[in-house]
Amino acid sequence: MLVLILRRAGFSLFSLLVVSLILFALTRSIPDSPARIVLGDEATEEQIAQFEADHGLDRPVLVQYLAWLERLVLHGDLGRSFTTRLDMNAQVTETLPVTLELVCIGFVVALTISLVLGTLSALWRDSPVDYAARLLAVLGVSIPGFWPALVLVLALTVERDWFPPGGFVPLGEGLAEHLRSIALPCLCLSVFYMAVLTRMTRSSLLEVLGQDYMRTARAAGLSRPRVLLYGLRNALVPVVTIAGVSFGHMFGLALIIERVFNIGGMSRALLTAIQQRDYALVQAVVMMFTIIFVVANLIADLLNAWLNPRLAARAA
Amino acid sequence: MSPRDDLGVSDMAPIPVVGRGAPGKPLLEIEGLHIAFGARDRWFEAVRGVDLRIHAGEVVGVVGESGSGKSLTALAIMRLLPRGARISSGRMRFAGTDLLALDERGMNRLRGSAMGMIFQDPLTALNPALPVGHQIADSIRTHQGLGRAAALARAEALLDLVGIARPRERLRAFPHELSGGMRQRVMTALAVANDPRLLIADEPTTALDVTVQAQVMAMLDRIRRELGIAVLFISHNLELVAEVCDRVAVMYAGRVVEGAVVEALFEAPRHPYTRQLLRCIPRLNDETGPMPTIPGLPPRLGAIPGGCPFAPRCDAAFARCTAEAPDIWRRGDHMARCWEALR
Ligand SMILES: Nc1ncnc2c1ncn2[C@@H]1O[C@H](COP(=O)(O)OP(=O)(O)OP(=O)(O)O)[C@@H](O)[C@H]1O
Ligand code: SF4
Ligand SMILES: [Mg+2]
Numbered sequence: 001m002l003v004l005i006l007r008r009a010g011f012s013l014f015s016l017l018v019v020s021l022i023l024f025a026l027t028r029s030i031p032d033s034p035a036r037i038v039l040g041d042e043a044t045e046e047q048i049a050q051f052e053a054d055h056g057l058d059r060p061v062l063v064q065y066l067a068w069l070e071r072l073v074l075h076g077d078l079g080r081s082f083t084t085r086l087d088m089n090a091q092v093t094e095t096l097p098v099t100l101e102l103v104c105i106g107f108v109v110a111l112t113i114s115l116v117l118g119t120l121s122a123l124w125r126d127s128p129v130d131y132a133a134r135l136l137a138v139l140g141v142s143i144p145g146f147w148p149a150l151v152l153v154l155a156l157t158v159e160r161d162w163f164p165p166g167g168f169v170p171l172g173e174g175l176a177e178h179l180r181s182i183a184l185p186c187l188c189l190s191v192f193y194m195a196v197l198t199r200m201t202r203s204s205l206l207e208v209l210g211q212d213y214m215r216t217a218r219a220a221g222l223s224r225p226r227v228l229l230y231g232l233r234n235a236l237v238p239v240v241t242i243a244g245v246s247f248g249h250m251f252g253l254a255l256i257i258e259r260v261f262n263i264g265g266m267s268r269a270l271l272t273a274i275q276q277r278d279y280a281l282v283q284a285v286v287m288m289f290t291i292i293f294v295v296a297n298l299i300a301d302l303l304n305a306w307l308n309p310r311l312a313a314r315a316a
Numbered sequence: 317m318s319p320r321d322d323l324g325v326s327d328m329a330p331i332p333v334v335g336r337g338a339p340g341k342p343l344l345e346i347e348g349l350h351i352a353f354g355a356r357d358r359w360f361e362a363v364r365g366v367d368l369r370i371h372a373g374e375v376v377g378v379v380g381e382s383g384s385g386k387s388l389t390a391l392a393i394m395r396l397l398p399r400g401a402r403i404s405s406g407r408m409r410f411a412g413t414d415l416l417a418l419d420e421r422g423m424n425r426l427r428g429s430a431m432g433m434i435f436q437d438p439l440t441a442l443n444p445a446l447p448v449g450h451q452i453a454d455s456i457r458t459h460q461g462l463g464r465a466a467a468l469a470r471a472e473a474l475l476d477l478v479g480i481a482r483p484r485e486r487l488r489a490f491p492h493e494l495s496g497g498m499r500q501r502v503m504t505a506l507a508v509a510n511d512p513r514l515l516i517a518d519e520p521t522t523a524l525d526v527t528v529q530a531q532v533m534a535m536l537d538r539i540r541r542e543l544g545i546a547v548l549f550i551s552h553n554l555e556l557v558a559e560v561c562d563r564v565a566v567m568y569a570g571r572v573v574e575g576a577v578v579e580a581l582f583e584a585p586r587h588p589y590t591r592q593l594l595r596c597i598p599r600l601n602d603e604t605g606p607m608p609t610i611p612g613l614p615p616r617l618g619a620i621p622g623g624c625p626f627a628p629r630c631d632a633a634f635a636r637c638t639a640e641a642p643d644i645w646r647r648g649d650h651m652a653r654c655w656e657a658l659r
Contacts, residue, residue: 027503210399212440219394219435220455220506221428224420233445308445 002182004305012298019290024065027279033057039279078284081273088284091269096288098168099258099265102182103250106189111243114194118201118239119232122209140195148191150260152184166262185261189253193246200242205235238306246301248293344370344393344514349406351355351388351397351570351618354457360618361404362390364570368548372513375540377546377557379593380567381614386550389567390516390625393548394433396425397461411513432507434536438499438521442491449475449487450503452509459510477542479535497528505537508543515540518550533560554597558582562651566590569615569625576650586645586652588632590633624655632656 035051036043042049052058056067071077078088121133157163169181208214208231217227251266258267266285271283303310323324351363361387370376378386391397393408393414408415411430416425435441443451452474453467462470468487475483478501491499500520507515520536521529537560540547551557557564557578564581566574566589574587585591592610612629615621621628630637636655645657 023456100328212435212437213443215396216435216503216506217394217443217451219427219433220451220458221426222454222458222510223422223424226454226458230443230446234443310444 001305005302008298008301008305012294016291016294020069021065023283023286023290024068025061027283028061028064030279032277034279042054047276049115070280072287078132078287079280081278081281088281091281092284092288095264095266098263099251099254099267102185102189102263102265103247103254105182106186106254107193107243107247107250109186110190110193110197110246113190114197114201115239118198118229119205121198122202122205123228125206130202133202137202139197140191141192141199143294148188152188153260156184157206166260168261168263181294182263185257185263188260189250192253193250196246197239197243200239201235204238205231208232208235233307236303240300240303241308244297247296248289251289251292324648326346326636327461340371342369343372343374343411344368344390345407345409346547348391349384349392349408350404351391351392351401354402359404362401362570362617363392364620366406366570366572367569367575368565368572369456370546370548373544373635374563375561377541377561378548378550378563378567379552379554379557379564380590381610383552383614383617384567385570386567387518390433390518390548393516394431396427396433404564428455428512429510430512431509431514431516431618432509432512433516434500434503434507434518434520437523438496438503439491439523441503442499442506444491447488448494449489451524452502452506455506455509457601460594461615471509475502477508477539478502478505479531480505480533494560495528496524497532500524500532501535508539508545510542512545514548516548517547519552520549521556522552525526536560554593558618569620569627571653572651573626573654574652580650586650587654587658588630589626592629624653 002082033048033052034055034057035048039051049058053172054066059067068079070208071079076089078092081088081091113275116135117129117136121127121130126132146172153166163184164181169177171178211231211234214227214231222230254265255267255270258265259271266288269281270285272278273285326381328588344532346366346368349363349366349368350361352359352361352456354360355365366385366389368376368378368389376387379477380386387569388397388401393410393415395418397403403416406416410426412619413426413508415423415424415426449468449471452471453464456462456470457464460470472483475486480486480501486494486498486502491502494502500512503520508658517536521532524532533556536547539545547560549561561578563575563577565572566587568589574581574585574590576586581590582594585594589610596609610629615625615628621638623636623640624630624633624642627633627637634655640655642653643658645652645654
């Protein structure tokens with residue numbers, strides 16, 4: 001097991017390095033030098049050369065990369081934006097927690113509901129619960145993520161003011177208000193994933209319920225809950241994989257949801273960075289997303305190795 | 317503490333010797349069992365009136381071609397029929413209890429305790445996600461209310477009983493880490509974990525290599541003797557049946573067509589189907605030529621002909637056979653459903 005964890009962690013680290021290198025190379029290969037963007041079109045060649053020398057931009061890309069990596073790994077320092085001169089760590093620490101909270105709550109909601117609904121719908125196949133779950137799954141997958149968001153904003157905030165139409169109330173200003181401000185965004189964020197994961201749980205558990213070893217468990221006289229546990233242990237493997245990918249994926253959707261609800265999370269940082277051609281900040285934000293994505297998948301992998309040792313054995 | 321707690325043979329309670337045709341009430345008694353498949357308006361019967369009796373400590377074999385309803389009958393006893401199948405009529409009594417009157421909880425008290433079952437394919441019949449010791453211990457804890465450690469200790473003794481070397485280490489093994497023969501031994505340990513009175517073995521060796529088959533069979537036979545368990549042994553292999561069984565039931569198209577003690581069945585079979593089956597036993601010294609089979613196919617479900625269902629393939633059939641379902645010929649506890657036997 002330890003070997004497995006080390007192997008998987010090593011692989012994750014490796015993928016992070018590769019992504020960061022590609023990311024770095026891409027942002028540095030843009031024809032506009034950051035100097036040109038900062039100093040404007042009127043700047044002279046000397047001024048630009050001076051700027052590049054000041055910021056180490058005249059060094060080979062690989063050297064720049066290693067310096068950047070060293071700062072990031074050893075000091076957790078994302079560096080400073082060339083354009084705004086702002087400390088990017090400050091920007092990220094200000095906006096990331098908001099997005100992270102939305103995504104985490106949305107994820108937990110999606111996962112909990114889909115596990116319960118998917119399990120019930122597999123156990124009570126062709127019952128009203130099953131039909132409801134299947135309907136939700138189809139609707140949730142086929143409707144684009146921002147659409148329920150818009151409908152909910154119209155129905156629950158504009159028509160009647162149950163929820164604020166947008167904006168983010170920090171936790172410091174009261175728990176109730178805070179929750180009210182994030183309830184709809186989280187719900188919108190979770191619908192699609194709820195649908196995907198419900199469907200996955202249902203089909204996976206249905207398949208497992210037909211397996212010989214489930215009959216063996218019943219032939220051994222095990223209680224229903226324990227038989228179900230036996231089944232879930234096997235059925236959850238694909239669900240965990242998809243959930244791992246979903247978690248990373250949700251950050252993408254969160255960017256849209258944040259715009260719709262006017263919440264100042266990572267979307268604000270990223271969009272401002274793109275508009276201002278602040279490539280260093282874009283790089284920092286994308287790097288954060290990549291780290292989250294890779295870590296989520298690592299956790300999913302390890303969870304699966306625990307759920308189903310045969311997978312682990314095959315990988316080792 | 318029961319005397320069998322450590323599963324040692326020496327201090328076991330003496331097993332009442334129950335011979336063939338033993339007097340007294342049978343342990344399991346099945347009468348007129350019908351099992352139907354289908355939904356709403358389309359029903360067909362796969363088992364059409366099976367009678368079967370097993371006394372304590374007795375080994376009863378069930379043979380018959382694929383699809384004759386052997387597995388369904390076995391599963392019906394455990395009330396574990398597949399989705400879509402149901403017992404449409406019949407009576408089943410086990411140790412004085414009406415099995416069909418029990419609810420799910422009542423059945424769960426019997427399953428894995430008073431009756432255990434071994435399935436054909438040990439690869440798929442064990443949960444791939446759990447160590448085998450865990451699976452056995454779960455069954456022990458469910459039925460005996462033991463703690464984790466005590467249950468594992470007993471699981472270890474069981475693995476030893478079924479002939480697995482280094483049982484303590486094997487407790488932690490996952491099914492995929494064991495060979496087919498070992499898995500079937502684990503299955504057996506699971507099935508006998510709570511001192512069953514009846515063991516249902518549905519083709520326990522069919523999926524194994526020939527050499528392993530013999531070992532597993534020897535192990536099963538030893539254990540059922542040591543523990544005094546009655547066995548319902550389902551098999552395609554007539555030679556095996558002749559070796560281990562006291563009585564045999566031959567099934568065809570969802571019915572028992574001949575039943576007798578094993579010598580009578582092999583030496584004086586009364587049903588043409590049994591005779592043809594016996595002719596198909598491959599001779600060990602005759603390695604050339606294809607294995608003889610009974611020409612033709614058993615009838616399809618829902619299209620079972622009137623009269624004797626075996627008539628289209630029977631080498632002794634005569635006019636009456638296709639006209640009327642055969643009556644039962646009976647002498648002592650030898651029975652056959654055949655007009656020719658009655659002539
Ligand atoms: N789940 C099912 N759905 C529909 N029909 C089934 C199902 N299971 C069994 N049957 C039918 O019931 C009949 C009896 O099946 P059963 O499994 O009892 O046969 P068997 O005698 O055990 O055969 P085998 O030697 O192949 O194991 C077969 O004709 C089969 O087609
Ligand atoms: S009843 Fe007739 S057809 Fe059926 S087995 Fe006997 S002889 Fe053959
Ligand atoms: Mg079968």
